[in-house]
Amino acid sequence: MSALYAIAMGALALAVALAWVWPSRRGSRVASACSAAGCVLLVVVGLAAALGGAGEPVVNLGRLIGFGHSALRADGLAGIFLVLTGLTGGAVSLAYAELPAGRWLTLLSCTLLLFVAVAIGSDNGFLFFLAWEAITVCVYLIASAGSKRADLLGGYLTGGLAKIGGAALLAAFALLYAHTHSFSLEVWRHAHLGAGTRDVIFALFLLAFGTKVGVLPLQGGLPAGYGAAPRLGAASLSVALCAGFYGLWRFEFAVLGPLPIACGDALLIIAAATAVTGITYALTQDDLRAFLGYSTVENAGIALTGFAVALIGRTLHNPELAAAGLLACTLHVCAHNLAKTLALIGIDRVGSATGERTLDPLGGLSRRLPFTAGALALATLTLAAIPPLGGFVSEWFTFQALLQAFRMPSLLSQLLCALAGATLALTAGLGLLAFAKYFSFIFLGRARGALEAAREPSRWPLGAGALAVVILFLGAVAPWEIHAIGSGLRPLVGFNLASTTINGPLVLTPVFAGFAVLDPTWLAIVLPAYALLAAAVAYGGDRRRRVRRAPVWVTGSGADLAAVQYRPSAYSNPMRVILRGPLRHRRAVTRAANDDTGSAGGQSAGPAGARAATTAYVLSTEVTLAVDRFVYRPAAALALRIASRVRALQSGRLSAYLLYMLITLMLALSLVPILR
Numbered sequence: 001m002s003a004l005y006a007i008a009m010g011a012l013a014l015a016v017a018l019a020w021v022w023p024s025r026r027g028s029r030v031a032s033a034c035s036a037a038g039c040v041l042l043v044v045v046g047l048a049a050a051l052g053g054a055g056e057p058v059v060n061l062g063r064l065i066g067f068g069h070s071a072l073r074a075d076g077l078a079g080i081f082l083v084l085t086g087l088t089g090g091a092v093s094l095a096y097a098e099l100p101a102g103r104w105l106t107l108l109s110c111t112l113l114l115f116v117a118v119a120i121g122s123d124n125g126f127l128f129f130l131a132w133e134a135i136t137v138c139v140y141l142i143a144s145a146g147s148k149r150a151d152l153l154g155g156y157l158t159g160g161l162a163k164i165g166g167a168a169l170l171a172a173f174a175l176l177y178a179h180t181h182s183f184s185l186e187v188w189r190h191a192h193l194g195a196g197t198r199d200v201i202f203a204l205f206l207l208a209f210g211t212k213v214g215v216l217p218l219q220g221g222l223p224a225g226y227g228a229a230p231r232l233g234a235a236s237l238s239v240a241l242c243a244g245f246y247g248l249w250r251f252e253f254a255v256l257g258p259l260p261i262a263c264g265d266a267l268l269i270i271a272a273a274t275a276v277t278g279i280t281y282a283l284t285q286d287d288l289r290a291f292l293g294y295s296t297v298e299n300a301g302i303a304l305t306g307f308a309v310a311l312i313g314r315t316l317h318n319p320e321l322a323a324a325g326l327l328a329c330t331l332h333v334c335a336h337n338l339a340k341t342l343a344l345i346g347i348d349r350v351g352s353a354t355g356e357r358t359l360d361p362l363g364g365l366s367r368r369l370p371f372t373a374g375a376l377a378l379a380t381l382t383l384a385a386i387p388p389l390g391g392f393v394s395e396w397f398t399f400q401a402l403l404q405a406f407r408m409p410s411l412l413s414q415l416l417c418a419l420a421g422a423t424l425a426l427t428a429g430l431g432l433l434a435f436a437k438y439f440s441f442i443f444l445g446r447a448r449g450a451l452e453a454a455r456e457p458s459r460w461p462l463g464a465g466a467l468a469v470v471i472l473f474l475g476a477v478a479p480w481e482i483h484a485i486g487s488g489l490r491p492l493v494g495f496n497l498a499s500t501t502i503n504g505p506l507v508l509t510p511v512f513a514g515f516a517v518l519d520p521t522w523l524a525i526v527l528p529a530y531a532l533l534a535a536a537v538a539y540g541g542d543r544r545r546r547v548r549r550a551p552v553w554v555t556g557s558g559a560d561l562a563a564v565q566y567r568p569s570a571y572s573n574p575m576r577v578i579l580r581g582p583l584r585h586r587r588a589v590t591r592a593a594n595d596d597t598g599s600a601g602g603q604s605a606g607p608a609g610a611r612a613a614t615t616a617y618v619l620s621t622e623v624t625l626a627v628d629r630f631v632y633r634p635a636a637a638l639a640l641r642i643a644s645r646v647r648a649l650q651s652g653r654l655s656a657y658l659l660y661m662l663i664t665l666m667l668a669l670s671l672v673p674i675l676r
Helices: 002-021 025-051 076-098 103-121 125-143 149-180 185-189 195-213 221-228 233-255 261-283 288-315 319-354 370-383 390-407 411-443 449-453 462-474 478-493 520-539 568-578 626-651 654-675
Strands: 058-062 070-073 585-595 613-623
Touching (some): 002 025, 002 058, 076 103, 076 319, 103 233, 149 195, 195 261, 195 288, 221 233, 233 288, 288 390, 319 390, 319 478, 370 390, 390 478
Antiparallel strands (some): 585 613
């Protein structure tokens, strides 16, 4: 299996080389196909590593990077995320091969996928940091590749937050190296760290990986990056989520070990706030990709809620509680990443067919884009946690993990779990509203204007089709998925949690036997059977009782139904009004007078020569995120003021530059004894 691992990584590296040296449409297709082949091999290697039957695949790199021995090592945890990376990255690569998005975007996508795989397999901290910085550069270049000023600003925000995360990761690694004098993750896992040091490193890791997954208040890069990225760039950015969540699982849970219980309590608060904030602001979004960016923020909060329970269980030396939380968050990350990647691929197909990037002009596309509508329906139903799909199973396990609060000795932890559960219930309700708006206003109703000519952009959507099949059966095969995840997480929790979760034939429990039961496989059979039975009753009865259809009444005006049908802004306006304060919802009506005479000088063609004009009223709405108002904007203003002061120093004499270098060197040398 190690040889297959090496071949998979070689295929990903070859795809980067092909995209670089073959600057043509055919070259982009070949490079994307090569990347997809490498992803398929990653899935095979990851499954073997998670199940643990064929040993641990290893690709030895020796001392290639110069900071101790390093290797790409696929243990159980890495195997789970290699499978996830292979599935999402393979689907995106096939989408690039199907609808090429240009040489540079293909090159960046292949490079991003390669370094995500390197980061997941790294057993050396310095190698992980190099891969992480390469991912950051790719994310910035993809997010800022648009042609508009707003796209460039979105790329700046995404890249700036990512660099803050990189600085935090470097500081955390420096502290670990100072205590162990090694970059080996295995050595770090056995490091003797004080409680204060663990608190600091926990915060640094949360800051570092939170910039990738969208933890509040670092969530700004996701909506901005998704909205600014051209074509399939947003789908490529979703693959980077695998590296972010893997980093949290690896370094917060596996490397740092038992943390102070305050860390888990703090993460519960942050996660709950992240989830409800993400879906609340998603409701107000009309940009197709920015909506999915805020949805990612929401789902990151849900996943981290389960992860916080896992950290508390690890602190209390309760392996069952830790396993319940870790299983819930891992299931949710898998379901979310797969569904979000499919949704972003589907939105790219909508944009390619219509040229639109916002909800308001769309509608009635289900008959013109039937495959895209079906694929996006599966993605939205999964993200909205509708049974029996995978999103429902993962959210059920998350609720069950929070219900274990009575097993925690701390009253504060019990109260926080209860509040997090209530917040998660609110988030689920708002999520259903948000995704009903998202799907229905794209595909249902009547097509408006030029959308009548929209057609599927390609005939064989292999990437989206394969991913849709996986998502369709993800909930039904949950027992087998849990078997693989349980084997992969066994080294972290000390036992195979599948043995306690799978209780009887296809019946699932939240690790604690007898606490609750769920049977997603039978739900996947029974619910469609009930739907078919209801359809048979409705359409197979007496024909004389069938519903009579008539044209929709439009108040007798004779207006075109497509022009007067319900709009996305009207759907989300009640929520904007209810949450007017926290959303900072502002509406303004502007009046514009337009000369409508059609004659020179603005004179009327009528006998009296009176000036005729028509008055138009435009309603504009604005929703400002509180984090933008209180954090990002003041920080940006401060950075600009500092830059204006520093700019004067950039045109000085050569001796001044040498003085700056000398001061920097002295500061660096002063840190050496501190780190030792």
